[in-house]
Amino acid sequence: MQQDQLIAQLQAGNEKAFERIYELYSESTYGIIHSITRDKEISEELLQDVFLKIWNNAESYNPDKGRFFTWILNIARNASIDKIRSKSFRNHRLNLTSDNFVDILESKSSIGSKIDAIGLQKYIDILEPVCKKLIDLLFFKGFTQKETAEELEMPLGTVKTRNRICIDKLRSTVIN
Incomplete structure (x- = not known):
């Protein structure tokens, strides 16, 4: 079945189309969620929430916009960011063992495993270091852009401009 047909059937409320979409995209979606939350249980819970949002909001997908x-990845990313900014997530993190922090600290410096989960590694490798860091x-x-500016010790306006330039470079690399 062609992707366009599958999407049209999903938007019409076809459960089989939804199951097929879950089969096709759940692994990549979980990878994005887990790279942000770094928690297996929360990632699994968010994966279910994301696919529920996909089911409930399928009609809002517009192929002209992307x-x-x-x-799907934007839904997953936004849900994950909302979760890690929530008070319940922060309280959950207060109760973690030191083993979890070792993993978090080690992963802070490496974007490779995260971006490879969705197949972007080869495209990001050719970007200059500042773009790699901004995208990560x-x-x-x-x-947030403000947090990124503080982390990289650069003005907020510079972060915004460089982000736009880097995304444009990434977009042109992926499309070509």
């Missing part, structure tokens, strides 16, 4: 996979902080670690 690819279906990008739409803003899109894979869920930093």
